[in-house]
Amino acid sequence: MGTFHYPNGKKVTSVTKTRSSSSSSVKKEVSYSNRGMSLEDDINQSNQFYLLTNKAIIHKKPTPVQIVNVEYPKRSAAVIREAYFKLASTTDYNGVYKGRYIDFEAKETKNKTSFPLKNFHEHQITHMQQILDHGGISFIILRFSSTDESYLLDSSYLVHYWKEQSMGRKSIPKGEIEEKGYSITNGYQPRLNYLETVDRVYFYPSL
Numbered sequence: 001m002g003t004f005h006y007p008n009g010k011k012v013t014s015v016t017k018t019r020s021s022s023s024s025s026v027k028k029e030v031s032y033s034n035r036g037m038s039l040e041d042d043i044n045q046s047n048q049f050y051l052l053t054n055k056a057i058i059h060k061k062p063t064p065v066q067i068v069n070v071e072y073p074k075r076s077a078a079v080i081r082e083a084y085f086k087l088a089s090t091t092d093y094n095g096v097y098k099g100r101y102i103d104f105e106a107k108e109t110k111n112k113t114s115f116p117l118k119n120f121h122e123h124q125i126t127h128m129q130q131i132l133d134h135g136g137i138s139f140i141i142l143r144f145s146s147t148d149e150s151y152l153l154d155s156s157y158l159v160h161y162w163k164e165q166s167m168g169r170k171s172i173p174k175g176e177i178e179e180k181g182y183s184i185t186n187g188y189q190p191r192l193n194y195l196e197t198v199d200r201v202y203f204y205p206s207l
Contacts, residue, residue: 039108039143039150039192043093046190056195058095058102090127091138097195098203101136103128104155108143114171115142117162125162128155137202141184141194142177152197153181 040060050056069082091105105128107119131138138155157180161172184197200207 039106039141039145040092042192043106043141043194046192046194047093047095049190050195056095056097056102058093058097060093061090091124097137097198100202101131102138102198103131103136104139104141106141106143108145110145111171112144112146112174114173115144115177116171117165117169120158120162125159129159132156132159137198139198139201141192142181144174148186150184150186150192150194151177151181152184152194152201153177154201157181 044060047056047058047060050058069080071079071081073079091103093106094101094103096102105120105124107115109115109119128138128140132155140153140155140158141150142153143150158172161169182197182201184192184194187193
């Protein structure tokens with residue numbers, strides 16, 4: 001069995017095989033029957049729906065892995081015995097929608113009244129600012145899991161709040177997220193229709 005180490009030092013035992021040739025099939029149907037899923041699950045399934053309906057191409061960025069021990073028991077397969085999950089250097093998702101580059105981070109909290117800034121990292125803030133500087137669309141999707149409420153907040157606000165940490169700010173009050181952000185509709189297909197909100201914020205703000 002292989003061992004995976006997360007950035008916080010936690011080990012996860014697993015076996016991973018990499019074959020010289022493999023076949024994959026594209027799923028033609030998306031299941032939305034599992035309610036109460038995580039924000040990541042909702043976004044991933046929504047992205048699959050957007051891809052299958054040719055609305056957008058948006059993918060979750062893979063978590064970088066450093067492999068330190070590999071065995072080759074057979075010619076056709078390699079077995080990873082030990083690897084480390086590196087701390088991701090940017091954000092969770094990126095892609096193209098209506099000819100514009102989109103890059104965003106997704107976070108959720110059990111807190112009912114505010115969103116802790118400790119959920120973000122300095123390198124993510126720097127990355128978001130760089131996307132904004134180059135004219136890309138950059139935002140965060142925040143979910144309050146206790147009430148199943150999701151909001152889109154432009155990254156410029158997060159950068160502002162992040163800088164205010166030097167003055168003692170530790171979180172973003174929910175009231176300010178409701179004021180400056182935009183509610184995202186839960187649905188069936190897609191499960192989390194965040195591109196509808198992207199349209200309202202970045203493409204058709206006057207509507």
